[in-house]
Amino acid sequence: MSDQNTRFLGKLEELDEKYTSIQAQISDPEIASDPNKLIPLAREQAKMRNIITLYREYKSTVSQIEDAHSMINDNDTEKEMVELAEMEIDELKPKSEELLQEIKDTLVMADDAAVDSIIMEIRPGTGGDEAALFARDLYNMYTRFAEKHRWKVENLSFSGSEMGGLKEVVFSVKGSGVWAELGYEGGGHRVQRVPETESQGRIHTSAATVAVLPEPEEVEINIDPNDVLEHVSRAGGPGGQSVNKINSAIKLEHVPTGITVSMRDEKSQHKNRAKAWRILRSRIYEHFMSKERAERDSARKTMIGSGDRSQRIRTYNFPQNRVTDHRINLTLYCLDKVMMGEMEEIIQALRVYDKQQRLENI
Known part of the structure; x- marks a missing residue:
């Protein structure tokens, strides 16, 4: 097995251990009764489930191959059993390779999916x-x-x-x-x-x-409301007098990043505020994700x-x-x-x- 595959399988084993740990935490009554703790854990577990299922199937297949090899190498094994073991290896080896490739493909695209x-x-x-x-x-x-x-x-x-x-x-x-x-x-x-x-x-x-x-x-990104300045003004432009008389336009400013969002499409201040917050959350999330990507990709080709x-x-x-x-x-x-x-x-x-x-x- 190549060094790359060995390192990759080591990372998968770490993921498996993390998945088991998350399962144990979710089973903890104290966490299960607290949605703020339970929901992020359940979401992380759901993201990992497909990978871990494939990895455990891969490990089971590799274990069966190893058992078949042990049988072949045992001098006391009858000829017919050796032949059956060889046939089993011929079937299981391609399966293990396909599973490993599927795990790689799934893992590298899991966050996107x-x-x-x-x-x-x-x-x-x-x-x-x-x-x-x-x-x-x-x-x-x-x-x-x-x-x-x-x-x-x-x-x-x-x-x-x-x-x-x-x-x-x-x-x-x-x-x-x-x-x-x-x-x-x-x-x-x-x-x-x-x-x-x-x-x-x-x-x-x-x-x-x-x-x-x-x-x-909202649970994926925690924005301190104290870091966000809100400016309210009258919405200009088309829409008639009813729009211009009401302070419905909203501008949000996230002080730590300097990101601002203005929203004036709706006559309702409440609707403009809700839309502005959705856009602000996405821009702040992308801001920090971009920084992480830049740090991660600094030593290699950017995706x-x-x-x-x-x-x-x-x-x-x-x-x-x-x-x-x-x-x-x-x-x-x-x-x-x-x-x-x-x-x-x-x-x-x-x-x-x-x-x-x-x-x-x-």
Whole structure:
């Protein structure tokens, strides 16, 4: 067995011991009666359950192989039993290898699979009105993709432009596997096409940025309310006099990180506050997760799902019906289908590449 596999199995054994410890804690009456202690433990146990089940099956298979070898090496074993033991090894060895590979694949992607709610933010970059129209097209692409998966989409902040584009949109997407599928979309998106406003038929290049933030459960991130300043003001813009007369706009400022969130879409101050807190929690969570990733990845190649907004990740070339993902050098000539939400081929390629990178860095 290679040194890498030996180290990997050592980590799995540590995980197994941790899982057993969590089971014991959950069985403790004092913890079982306290939801604040029980819920995080139950959630952690649920995340580990699939891995531990596979690992224990792997250990059982390896044990059976070792027993068969012992039987073969025992001089007192009858010939027929030796032949049966050899047949058993021939069956069990491929099974053990498949289980080990499945454990690796599952382990490196387990955290992604556990996130079933995200917040996406799309904003136009360079390109004026055309960039705002491109931001709208990206929003439509993602919502169509979500509809195909029967995920729930909820707009949290929606600001349109005069030409029918988007100045900004913040929305949540909820459903099984949502982070594993859309977590790679964070970054800079570039479009090359003849704008609707272009009379000379010239191709323009515009851009938009996309942020994808895992939406944490409240128990996953503990924000001290004393660290958050709340500013209340009248909501400006469209909405009529009833909006402008009421102090409904909310701005939250997290002092330790400097992260701010403004929300004025709803007439209700309560609804604006609730939405603002959801976005604030996600941004703070992502802030600290990004710091952890930076520290973890400083000595090795960064994973492709980093979501750095300054990184150009994809180009959409409409005249050539071409879409190129620059992170994996993938080019497809089916942009029309991609914009209609048929993103599966791109996302699958990203997932395969990401899994390979993670396995190499275990």
